[in-house]
Amino acid sequence: MTPRxxxxxxxxxxxxxxxxxxxxxLQAFRGNLLxxxxxxxxxxxxxxxxxxxxMGGLVVPGSIHRKPGSMTVHxxxxxxxxxxxxxxxxxxxxxFREGQGIVVHGKLLPDHKFVADEVLAKHSADYMPxxxxxxxxxxxxxKALAATNEFK
Amino acid sequence: xxxxxxHLALILALALALAQGVFGLAGAHRRDLSWMGSVRTIAYxxxxxxxxxxxxxxxxxxxxxxxxRYVAENSNTQLPLVYKLTAxxxxxxxxxxxxxxxxxxxxxxxxxxxxxxxxxxxxxxxGVMGLISLGFLLFSxxxxxxxxxxxxxPLQGRDLNPILQDPMLAAHPPMLYMGYxxxxxxxxxxxxxxxxxxxxxxxxRWSRPWTTAAWLxxxxxxxxxxxxxxxxxxxGGWWFWDPVENASFxxxxxxxxxxxxxxxxxxRGAFKSWTALLAIITFALSLLxxxxxxxxxxxxxxxxxxxxxxxxxxxxxxxxxLGAALALYAWRAPSLSGSGGGFxxxxxxxxxxxxxxxxxxxxxxxxxGTLYPLILAALGLGKISVGPPYFNRVFFPLIVxxxxxxxxxxxxxxxxxxxxxxxxxxxxxxxxxxxxxxLAAIVGWASIPWPALAGGTLGLWVLASALIExxxxxxxxxxxxxxxxxxxxxxxxxxxxxxxxxLVLGVTVSSTMSxxxxxxxxxxxxxxxxxxxxxxxxVHDVRGPNYSAKQALVTxxxxxxxxxxxxPEKRIFSHDGTTTTEAAVDAGVFRDLYVAIGKPLxxxxxxxxxxxxxxxxxxxxxxxxxxxGGLLALSDRRYRVRSKADAMADDSPAGAMPSKGxxxxxxxxxAEERR
Numbered sequence: 001m002t003p004r005x006x007x008x009x010x011x012x013x014x015x016x017x018x019x020x021x022x023x024x025x026l027q028a029f030r031g032n033l034l035x036x037x038x039x040x041x042x043x044x045x046x047x048x049x050x051x052x053x054x055m056g057g058l059v060v061p062g063s064i065h066r067k068p069g070s071m072t073v074h075x076x077x078x079x080x081x082x083x084x085x086x087x088x089x090x091x092x093x094x095x096f097r098e099g100q101g102i103v104v105h106g107k108l109l110p111d112h113k114f115v116a117d118e119v120l121a122k123h124s125a126d127y128m129p130x131x132x133x134x135x136x137x138x139x140x141x142x143k144a145l146a147a148t149n150e151f152k
Numbered sequence: 153x154x155x156x157x158x159h160l161a162l163i164l165a166l167a168l169a170l171a172q173g174v175f176g177l178a179g180a181h182r183r184d185l186s187w188m189g190s191v192r193t194i195a196y197x198x199x200x201x202x203x204x205x206x207x208x209x210x211x212x213x214x215x216x217x218x219x220x221r222y223v224a225e226n227s228n229t230q231l232p233l234v235y236k237l238t239a240x241x242x243x244x245x246x247x248x249x250x251x252x253x254x255x256x257x258x259x260x261x262x263x264x265x266x267x268x269x270x271x272x273x274x275x276x277x278x279g280v281m282g283l284i285s286l287g288f289l290l291f292s293x294x295x296x297x298x299x300x301x302x303x304x305x306p307l308q309g310r311d312l313n314p315i316l317q318d319p320m321l322a323a324h325p326p327m328l329y330m331g332y333x334x335x336x337x338x339x340x341x342x343x344x345x346x347x348x349x350x351x352x353x354x355x356x357r358w359s360r361p362w363t364t365a366a367w368l369x370x371x372x373x374x375x376x377x378x379x380x381x382x383x384x385x386x387x388g389g390w391w392f393w394d395p396v397e398n399a400s401f402x403x404x405x406x407x408x409x410x411x412x413x414x415x416x417x418x419x420r421g422a423f424k425s426w427t428a429l430l431a432i433i434t435f436a437l438s439l440l441x442x443x444x445x446x447x448x449x450x451x452x453x454x455x456x457x458x459x460x461x462x463x464x465x466x467x468x469x470x471x472x473x474l475g476a477a478l479a480l481y482a483w484r485a486p487s488l489s490g491s492g493g494g495f496x497x498x499x500x501x502x503x504x505x506x507x508x509x510x511x512x513x514x515x516x517x518x519x520x521g522t523l524y525p526l527i528l529a530a531l532g533l534g535k536i537s538v539g540p541p542y543f544n545r546v547f548f549p550l551i552v553x554x555x556x557x558x559x560x561x562x563x564x565x566x567x568x569x570x571x572x573x574x575x576x577x578x579x580x581x582x583x584x585x586x587x588x589x590x591l592a593a594i595v596g597w598a599s600i601p602w603p604a605l606a607g608g609t610l611g612l613w614v615l616a617s618a619l620i621e622x623x624x625x626x627x628x629x630x631x632x633x634x635x636x637x638x639x640x641x642x643x644x645x646x647x648x649x650x651x652x653x654x655l656v657l658g659v660t661v662s663s664t665m666s667x668x669x670x671x672x673x674x675x676x677x678x679x680x681x682x683x684x685x686x687x688x689x690x691v692h693d694v695r696g697p698n699y700s701a702k703q704a705l706v707t708x709x710x711x712x713x714x715x716x717x718x719x720p721e722k723r724i725f726s727h728d729g730t731t732t733t734e735a736a737v738d739a740g741v742f743r744d745l746y747v748a749i750g751k752p753l754x755x756x757x758x759x760x761x762x763x764x765x766x767x768x769x770x771x772x773x774x775x776x777x778x779x780x781g782g783l784l785a786l787s788d789r790r791y792r793v794r795s796k797a798d799a800m801a802d803d804s805p806a807g808a809m810p811s812k813g814x815x816x817x818x819x820x821x822x823a824e825e826r827r
Contacts, residue, residue, distance in 0.1 A: 020549075066753065090670050
């Protein structure tokens with residue numbers, strides 16, 4: 001094989017590879033993008049019903065309750081503007097607690113209750129998901145919580 | 153006093169890094185022997201000062217000197233000594249210092265083990281590494297100085313993040329950094345070759361052992377990280393497509409491609425400019441990994457602090473390094489690449505080309521999924537996230553062909569393959585894999601899902617085909633009746649590919665046949681998972697050095713026979729009340745039993761996560777075997793650095809693969825060498 005043909009083959013292989021990857025990527029992208037909504041956006045009816053998305057907020061103190069012995073827990077998330085009730089069945093992460101900024105993945109029911117299939121509250125105790133922090137800043141409720149970050 | 157010495161040493165190291173860069177590059181340019189001659193010494197000096205600096209920081213941690221802000225933020229007098237010491241790299245500033253220390257270790261290593269390389273070339277390599285070091289020392293001193301004082305000093309430190317209080321902290325980050333930073337050597341070799349105007353088989357030969365060394369550390373680091381996440385995060389997952397994991401995986405994919413393309417460049421003189429580009433890309437991805445992890449743009453256990461200046465600094469550093477390297481590449485590569493040895497469609501070159509295309513496209517796909525949400529967020533176009541389904545769907549179609557060709561490529565001749573002989577060699581492993589697949593399908597009819605069958609067959613194919621070479625060499629040795637030297641780099645390759653096969657089996661079986669149950673249990677209650685029964689006996693309190701814990705007692709039995717006693721814990725750290733989950737794992741070769749406790753559910757009920765995970769250890773075992781394969785290849789005599797004349801006249805031990813293959817008529821492939 002001449003060097004020229006080899007080069008052509010090389011280019012062809014790369015074009016083919018990149019093409020295949022782009023096709024696969026775009027196809028997989030469409031199906032698997034998770035959008036992020038805030039409780040305020042949900043209250044305003046901007047979030048889709050029955051489609052999986054992410055929502056972030058603070059766990060409202062006193063809102064966590066469950067039937068004794070049940071794996072299902074109910075709590076309310078807020079961005080200090082609007083509130084959304086959440087239901088989750090499963091094991092909660094260690095850092096899940098009242099006042100904690102968390103992110104949930106799941107779907108919104110037609111009655112505007114959120115059914116979560118994943119609850120994220122990893123990282124250190126004073127960690128705030130950037131998305132939640134930004135949203136709180138927007139509602140000017142972050143002062144007390146920002147104070148915990150001061151030491152950093 | 154000690155922190156000031158550390159600070160001063162770091163500043164002196166900065167001065168030496170600058171000198172190393174200037175004398176190295178300018179000295180080579182002017183062919184000034186005294187300048188070039190001094191670069192090695194400067195490199196050792198820089199290493200010594202960074203080591204002093206690192207030692208000072210470690211000492212401050214050991215004596216809990218809370219007048220040092222970084223110590224106060226990340227340590228605590230109650231912390232066991234081993235965690236006090238490993239806490240040095242438990243957060244941003246210290247891990248950056250570790251990064252720099254490791255860079256100077258690699259630099260000193262290059263200086264020490266390159267005695268027989270041309271001085272001009274070594275001088276350029278060390279110069280490039282000195283400039284990289286300069287960038288990171290500047291980064292450390294200007295934005296992330298670990299020696300800043302905190303006055304008045306607090307009485308007690310803030311403690312190390314409890315999730316990090318694990319023996320694995322002593323191993324995972326240093327290994328990973330050894331890998332990341334080690335890629336800077338391949339990068340510096342490529343840049344030096346581009347500057348010097350000589351990209352040839354010899355350059356590739358020099359690069360190979362360093363690249364393999366960096367790759368094996370990266371492999372170990374990723375494997376350990378995966379194992380750590382498995383038992384520490386409490387969910388029993390081993391890979392989450394978390395951006396930080398991706399950050400280490402992208403350089404690994406590119407580095408793996410680089411190892412293979414270096415082989416082509418060395419043996420056949422082909423793919424030269426592509427190999428140089430790949431070396432640049434691999435190190436750029438390592439830097440990107442550092443940026444992603446350190447800048448705080450990511451939501452992750454690894455993201456230490458949110459600081460825009462730091463992020464911008466690293467981003468700027470990547471821009472400068474990558475920009476300069478790519479500009480140099482664009483300027484020099486076209487005139488240097490020349491024509492390598494030609495090859496037919498059906499040849500080992502083609503298979504290695506396929507390997508490279510698949511691996512780099514896979515790396516690009518991971519890059520897309522990792523960066524897309526970040527870019528969108530940075531541009532204010534909305535907050536989205538790309539979940540594991542994306543990665544799985546893009547990754548598998550790319551990786552399955554890779555694992556098919558992994559069994560074929562090594563046995564195809566260079567330049568022009570011979571179908572018949574290849575068919576004979578591959579018949580046995582193909583028969584083993586397909587036969588076992590069919591057998592499993594018949595025996596486990598309807599009970600084994602088809603992805604498990606397909607993946608298992610693929611895994612067996614990789615395993616069996618990796619054994620072709622060692623077995624035939626062994627057989628030959630027996631018939632020949634004499635001690636036959638088996639070239640270690642060939643065995644190393646077989647071993648690494650065998651490890652990949654173990655990985656495929658582990659991933660397939662554990663992800664298709666695991667059983668996981670989240671249940672609410674009261675004492676005495678039994679949970680069934682597969683053939684195992686788990687009995688929950690209740691929870692009691694235990695105390696650790698700096699935490700108190702709720703420990704559950706769970707016994708597991710298989711068909712009535714006792715199988716394991718498991719004590720998962722929920723630890724509450726006294727310092728700030730942080731809770732961590734310590735899963736209890738009964739690890740076996742063919743199955744893990746995994747139990748973690750969740751929260752109390754009221755009454756005396758607890759939530760419990762019980763998992764049966766078949767063959768999950770094959771995943772990490774496979775990773776370690778791959779790394780050991782790299783180590784074996786590295787120990788080959790052919791990589792001991794020789795002078796250029798030696799290298800040219802070299803005929804590898806046992807006539808393995810002539811280094812001057814390009815000069816020969818059809819280079820013999822493995823199949824023919826034994827004759």
